Amino acid sequence: MADITRGFKSVPDLTTQGIGVHPDADPLVVARPRVERPVPGIQWTGMVGRACAVIRLPRADKWNGKLMIGATPAVRSEYSLDLLLSDIVLQHGYAYAACDKGTPLLTLRNPERQITEWPECYYQLTQEALKAVQSTYGTKPSRVYISGVSNGGYVTRVMLERHPELFDGGVEWEGVMWSETGRHLLTYLPVYLENYPIYCNWRGDRTDSERHRAFEQLLDAGLHPLSEPHWSQYFMVYWIVSLWLYGRNLDPEWEPFRAEWSNEWLSDPTPLFYPWAERQSVLAERIRPIANSGQLTKPLLSVAGNWDCLVSYQHHAAAYSELVKSKGCGDFHRMYEINRGNHVEGFLRTEPGNQQPVHPFYEAAIHYLEEWVEQGSKPPSSGVYDDIRSFAGDIPLFTVKTS
Numbered sequence: 001m002a003d004i005t006r007g008f009k010s011v012p013d014l015t016t017q018g019i020g021v022h023p024d025a026d027p028l029v030v031a032r033p034r035v036e037r038p039v040p041g042i043q044w045t046g047m048v049g050r051a052c053a054v055i056r057l058p059r060a061d062k063w064n065g066k067l068m069i070g071a072t073p074a075v076r077s078e079y080s081l082d083l084l085l086s087d088i089v090l091q092h093g094y095a096y097a098a099c100d101k102g103t104p105l106l107t108l109r110n111p112e113r114q115i116t117e118w119p120e121c122y123y124q125l126t127q128e129a130l131k132a133v134q135s136t137y138g139t140k141p142s143r144v145y146i147s148g149v150s151n152g153g154y155v156t157r158v159m160l161e162r163h164p165e166l167f168d169g170g171v172e173w174e175g176v177m178w179s180e181t182g183r184h185l186l187t188y189l190p191v192y193l194e195n196y197p198i199y200c201n202w203r204g205d206r207t208d209s210e211r212h213r214a215f216e217q218l219l220d221a222g223l224h225p226l227s228e229p230h231w232s233q234y235f236m237v238y239w240i241v242s243l244w245l246y247g248r249n250l251d252p253e254w255e256p257f258r259a260e261w262s263n264e265w266l267s268d269p270t271p272l273f274y275p276w277a278e279r280q281s282v283l284a285e286r287i288r289p290i291a292n293s294g295q296l297t298k299p300l301l302s303v304a305g306n307w308d309c310l311v312s313y314q315h316h317a318a319a320y321s322e323l324v325k326s327k328g329c330g331d332f333h334r335m336y337e338i339n340r341g342n343h344v345e346g347f348l349r350t351e352p353g354n355q356q357p358v359h360p361f362y363e364a365a366i367h368y369l370e371e372w373v374e375q376g377s378k379p380p381s382s383g384v385y386d387d388i389r390s391f392a393g394d395i396p397l398f399t400v401k402t403s
Contacts, residue, residue, distance in 0.1 A: 007044055007046065008042040008043065008044045008055075008057070008132075008136075009042060009043055009044070010040075010041075010042055011040065011041060011042060011043045011056075012038060012040055013038035013039055013040060014039045014040070014041045014043060014056045014058065014086075014090050014096075015035045015038065015039050015086075015087045015090055015091065016032070016035065016082050016083060016086075016087055017035045017038070018038055018039075019043070021082065021083065022077065022079035022080070022082055024076050024077045024079050024080045025079055025080050025081070025082040025083045025084070026083065026346070027344070027346040028073065028080065028083065028084055028149075028344065028345060028346055029083045029084060029345050029346060029359060030345045030346065030348040030349055030352075030357050030359070031357075031399075031401075032083050032087070033083060033087050033088055033359075033363075033398035033399045034398045034399075034402075035087055035091065035398075036091065036398070037091065039058050039059075039062060039090045039091060040058070040059045040062065041056060041057050041058040041059045041062065042056075042057050042059075042136070043055065043056050043057075044132065045078075048099055048121070048124050048125050048128050049102065049120070049121055049124045050102035050117065050121065051078075051099035051100055051101060051102040051121040051124070051125065052077065052078050052099060052100045052104070053078050053097065053098065053099035053100075053125055053128070054078045054079065054097065054098055054099075055095075055096070055097040055128075055129055055132050056086065056090060056095065056096045056097070057095045057132065057133065057136050057137075058090065058093055058094075058095065060136075060137055062093055063093055063094075063095060063137060064092060064093030064094060065093075065139075065141060065142040065143070066093070066094050066095070066141050066142060066143040066144070066145065067094065067095045067096075067097070067129060067130070067133055067141040067143070067144045067145070068085070068089045068094040068095070068096050068097075068145050068146070068147060069097055069098070069122065069125065069126055069129065069144065069145070069146040069147070069159075069167075070085050070086060070096060070097065070098035070146075070147060070148060070152070071098070071122060071146060071147065071148025071149075071151075071152030071153070071155035071156045071159070071172075072098055072099070072100060072101060072148065072149075072151070072152045072155075073148070073149040073150035073151055073152045073153075074150055074151055075100075075101070075103060075104055075105055075106070075107065075108065075151070075245075076100065076104070077100050077104055078098045078099050078100045079098075080098075081098055081148070081149065081152070084149055084359065084362070085147060085148075085149075086098070087398070088363055088366070088398050088399070089366070091398065095129070095132075095133050095141065097125055097126070097128075097129035097132075098125075099121055099122070099125045101117065101118045101121050101122070101151070101155065102117045102118070102120075102121040103115075103117060103118070106245065106261075108245055108246070108248070108249040109245060109248050109249070111248065111249055111252040113249075114249065114289075114290075115178075115249070115250075115290045116289050116290055118151075118154075118155050118158075119155065119158050119159060119162060119163075122146075122155055122159055123159070123163060123166070126144070126146075126159075126163075126166050126167075130144070143168045143370075143373065143374065144166060144167050144168055145167060145168060145169055145170060145171070145366075145369065145370075145373075146159055146160065146167050146170040147170055147171040147172065147366060148170075148172055148173075148175070149172070149173045149174060149175075149362075150173070150174050150175065150176060150310075150311060150343070151176055152172070152175075153172035153173055153174055153175020153176060153302075154172075154175050154176040154177065154178065154292070156170045156171070156172040156175060156300070157170075157172055157175055157177075157292055157300065157320065158290075158292060160296055160297075160298050160300055161292065161293045161294070161295050161296065162293075164296075164297045164298045167298055168298060168299075168373050169298050169299035169300065169301075169369050169372065169373045170298070170299070170300050170301075170369070171300070171301045171302075171303070171362065171365045171366050171369050172300065172301075172302050172303075173302075173303050173304065173358060173362045173365075174303075174304045174305065174308055174311050174316070174317070174343055174358070175302065175304075175311070175316065175317070175320065176311050176316060177292055177315070177316040177317075177319055177320045177323075178287050178290045178291050178292060179287070179291055179292065179319065179323075180283075180284040180287050180288055180291050181284070182315065182319055183221075183222070183314075183315040183319070184287070184315065184316075185242060185243070185246055185311075186243065186246060186247055186250060186251070186274065186276055186283060187276045187277075187283075188221040188222050188312065188315060189239055189242060189243040189274075190243065190272070190273060190274040190275075190276050191217055191218065191220075191221035192218060192221060192223070192231075192235070192239050193235075193239060193240060193243065193269040193272055193273065194217075194269075194273050195214040195215075195217045195218050195221075196214070196218065196231060196235055196239075197269070198210055198211060198213075198214035199211050199214040199215050199218060200232075218231075221312070222312025222313070222314045222315045223309060223312065224306055224307045224308075224313070226307065226340075226354070227307035227308075227309050227342065229351070229353050230307070230309050230342060230347070230351065230353065230355070231309060233309075233347060233351065234309040234310055234343070236266055237344075238309075238310050238343075238344075239310070240265050240266060240269055240272065241261070242310065243272055243274065244257065244261060244265070244272060247272075247274060250283060250286045250287065251274075251279055251282055251283060251286065253282065254274065254279065256271050256272060256274075257274075259271070292320060292323060293323075293327070294320065294323035294324040294326065294327040294329060295327050295329060296324055296327075296329040296332040296333055297329070297332065298332060299332050299333075299369060299372050299373060300324075300332060300333050300334075301333075301334045301336070301365040301368060301369050301372075301379060302317060302320070302321070302333065302334065302335045302336065303336045303338055303341075303358055303361045303362050303365050304316070304317035304335070304336070304337060304338065304341070304358070305337075305338045305339075305340065305341020305342050305343065305355075305358045306337050306338065306339060306340070306341065306384070307340055307341060307342045307355060308341070308342055308343045309342055309343055310343040310344070311343055313337065317335060317337065318335070318337075320335075321333065321335040321382070333382075334368075334379050334380070334381070334382045335382045336361060336365065336380070336382065336383070336385055336391065337382075337383065337384045337385070338356070338358045338361050338384075338385055339356070339384055339385065339386045340354055340355050340356045341355065341356060341357070341358035341361075342355050342358075345357055345358065345359055356387070357399070359399045360388045360392065360397050360399040360400050361385065361388060361391055361392070362399075363397050363398065363399045364388070364391055364392035364395050364397060365379075367392075367395050368380065388400060
């Protein structure tokens with residue numbers, strides 16, 4: 001492994017105003033957080049184990065003494081959180097580190113590469129970031145937090161479950177949940193693929209009763225009825241490719257998953273009508289090593305939109321909250337259900353509808369985590385929140401426009 005205590009480069013501004021916005025970061029936000037001041041420091045990029053990583057350390061007089069580990073979404077790069085998280089925490093003085101989980105882009109289509117690598121990559125990243133902090137500042141960080149989005153939300157949860165000794169707490173947004181017995185991506189995405197074309201009457205011969213029955217199936221599989229205007233976008237961009245990629249990785253014995261990606265599936269998803277109920281025993285065996293335990297001993301704040309059209313609130317956020325409670329760990333967890341929040345905020349630029357951004361709630365949750373850990377102040381209660389001011393009050397947020 002590379003010696004990351006060497007190879008740092010001096011950077012006049014570690015925020016995206018200084019280093020630029022990576023194309024992997026820009027599509028994930030509806031608006032870029034304000035950058036009110038440059039953050040001079042040093043940056044390292046390179047490999048940590050199998051993962052591409054970035055570590056950013058503010059100049060000593062700008063450092064707040066803390067380290068934030070950023071857990072990246074989807075199968076995106078180490079730069080994908082630059083607008084979602086890095087710009088925010090750097091301005092607060094954090095040291096920051098992130099990696100691509102070792103399986104960027106379509107790496108997981110190779111069944112020999114596994115989601116089990118993600119916690120291993122983040123364990124290594126955290127250790128190396130701690131070494132870099134010690135070497136640069138001459139002291140360990142006073143606090144180490146972890147925070148991530150979507151697949152990075154899963155990483156945040158699983159790292160707190162399995163390696164609580166490394167962290168003081170975490171914040172996750174729309175985290176994916178994997179369960180041996182509950183619903184997950186491979187059990188409800190097939191329902192979306194089968195029923196959405198019926199609901200939309202793609203063939204032109206569906207009866208009203210058939211369309212209504214398909215609509216009910218979509219709701220039962222986790223979609224919110226008021227999010228319906230956005231289903232088409234998620235069908236084309238996420239539902240099919242997600243089922244194929246994670247299905248190919250977690251059930252490679254099912255013959256259709258062995259096929260290479262085909263754009264024809266976007267107009268005819270029939271080949272990917274996955275018989276998930278029949279494959280439950282196979283899935284359970286493959287999911288067991290990555291399943292969430294709900295065993296929390298450090299604080300975790302979760303935010304998730306209840307209109308999420310990919311990582312359904314019902315089967316991921318709410319299910320994880322119930323899992324934590326069932327393990328007797330509810331005192332360490334808060335679940336904030338954000339009304340009208342969806343999954344990919346970049347979509348709000350062109351098709352906002354009645355959706356609202358979740359990004360400000362995520363930023364506010366980081367503030368509440370700090371107060372909980374560092375001052376003993378209890379965060380807001382779990383529940384549904386309709387607008388950012390009802391949740392954040394007067395907390396100054398880089399993700400909210402100033403008047």
